[in-house]
Amino acid sequence: MTKYLIKLGEISLKGLNRKSFQARLINNIKEKLLPLRADVKSQKGRLFLSTEDDDKQRIEKVLSTTFGIDGYAECRICKEKTEEALINAISEEIQNTSYDNTTFKAEVRREDKSFPLSSYQIACIAGGVVLDKYQSAKVSLRDPQRIIYIEVRSEIYIYSSSKKGSRGLPVGTSGKGISLLSGGIDSPVSSYLMARRGMKEELLYFHAYPYTTDKAKEKVITLAKTIAPYLQGTVLHIVSFTDLEIQIAKNGYENEKTLMLRAAMIKAADLLARKRRATCIITGEALSQVASQTQEAINFTSSFTDINIFRPLIGLEKQEIIDRAKQIGTYETSILPFADCCVLFSPKHPKTKPNRDKLTKSFESLELDKIIEEAVENRETIYIKANELD
Numbered sequence: 568m569t570k571y572l573i574k575l576g577e578i579s580l581k582g583l584n585r586k587s588f589q590a591r592l593i594n595n596i597k598e599k600l601l602p603l604r605a606d607v608k609s610q611k612g613r614l615f616l617s618t619e620d621d622d623k624q625r626i627e628k629v630l631s632t633t634f635g636i637d638g639y640a641e642c643r644i645c646k647e648k649t650e651e652a653l654i655n656a657i658s659e660e661i662q663n664t665s666y667d668n669t670t671f672k673a674e675v676r677r678e679d680k681s682f683p684l685s686s687y688q689i690a691c692i693a694g695g696v697v698l699d700k701y702q703s704a705k706v707s708l709r710d711p712q713r714i715i716y717i718e719v720r721s722e723i724y725i726y727s728s729s730k731k732g733s734r735g736l737p738v739g740t741s742g743k744g745i746s747l748l749s750g751g752i753d754s755p756v757s758s759y760l761m762a763r764r765g766m767k768e769e770l771l772y773f774h775a776y777p778y779t780t781d782k783a784k785e786k787v788i789t790l791a792k793t794i795a796p797y798l799q800g801t802v803l804h805i806v807s808f809t810d811l812e813i814q815i816a817k818n819g820y821e822n823e824k825t826l827m828l829r830a831a832m833i834k835a836a837d838l839l840a841r842k843r844r845a846t847c848i849i850t851g852e853a854l855s856q857v858a859s860q861t862q863e864a865i866n867f868t869s870s871f872t873d874i875n876i877f878r879p880l881i882g883l884e885k886q887e888i889i890d891r892a893k894q895i896g897t898y899e900t901s902i903l904p905f906a907d908c909c910v911l912f913s914p915k916h917p918k919t920k921p922n923r924d925k926l927t928k929s930f931e932s933l934e935l936d937k938i939i940e941e942a943v944e945n946r947e948t949i950y951i952k953a954n955e956l957d
């Protein structure tokens with residue numbers, strides 16, 4: 568039997584609806600572990616996972632990528648709540664890691680107030696067990712190299728190495744959005760960040776074959792699979808924008824073309840959101856990163872939908888985005904050299920302070936509505952499981 572103790576973060580700050588956040592988290596964990604079966608129970612601010620399976624690598628991949636988990640630890644359970652049983656369990660726990668020349672302390676949580684030993688007494692017992700076995704170990708309450716955790720509940724839980732979780736809120740507790748995913752560095756990070764706030768997401772990629780190659784599309788599929796564990800699985804919609812880009816390239820004003828394309832993307836995302844019952848759009852824009860991301864440009868593109876557009880990267884600088892992309896494993900794919908989308912036009916002097924009314928008129932004169940509708944209607948849909956890359 569493998570057992571894990573799971574620490575909750577922000578969920579434990581929730582008031583009356585904490586139970587529903589917890590229930591969602593338990594569901595998300597179980598769903599991601601399938602076909603492996605596990606029992607997950609909640610007990611006073613913690614979850615306890617037990618499973619007959621001992622595929623620890625898989626269990627820990629699930630726990631480290633599921634939002635709502637602050638930390639987790641494989642733990643030892645001492646069912647018999649006596650001093651002798653406790654001493655035996657602690658001895659077993661410290662057997663495989665040497666405490667020689669190591670500073671340590673014991674941290675005790677005594678949830679079962681009827682347990683006859685006090686927290687202090689339990690800590691002293693643990694200290695004694697360690698010092699008996701490893702004479703050169705030293706207790707340090709301030710800055711120990713190692714901590715043995717002991718939690719007295721309906722049973723006693725003992726663990727000594729806990730790992731960090733991804734924190735955030737369980738996916739599915741903050742509604743659903745359509746996230747615009749390009750092949751770049753930014754948008755996988757923005758999708759990740761909104762999922763961390765509990766949002767369920769479907770992804771939307773605009774392809775312009777043959778101007779953008781199948782390699783570019785493969786790249787986006789790989790990115791989607793890489794973030795899928797965090798998103799609890801997802802759906803990738805691929806919409807062909809070839810006709811639309813040709814239309815803009817032919818009839819648009821040179822320095823407005825990029826913004827025309829941006830506006831069309833938001834219109835298409837808005838349409839898809841309605842079809843898929845999503846209630847917001849997510850993009851990887853950061854303020855003033857490029858000409859189409861100035862305040863004025865964002866104000867113009869935002870006017871093509873009346874649902875929320877979330878831009879979680881808006882206040883980040885590039886290096887912070889890159890660091891996060893490296894951490895979630897998308898960076899190496901993102902920097903592969905296959906151009907996405909805007910290859911048909913990159914004006915030398917794009918508008919940075921566009922006049923909204925003038926641009927709106929330009930957009931209307933291009934008569935793109937029907938092309939956008941058809942492109943969305945004829946999209947390709949790829950279902951991606953949470954563990955697609957395992």
Ligand code: ATP
Nearest residue numbers: 747748749751752753754771772773850851852908
């Ligand atoms: P990224 O690294 O995400 O590509 P970027 O700095 O290249 O970002 P832009 O190309 O201006 O920025 O795109 C801004 C945002 O618009 C992207 O983060 C993404 O959300 C969306 N976007 C851009 N191109 C596409 C595309 N081909 N398909 C889907 N969404 C796109």
Ligand code: MG
Nearest residue numbers: 749750751907
């Ligand atoms: Mg891009």
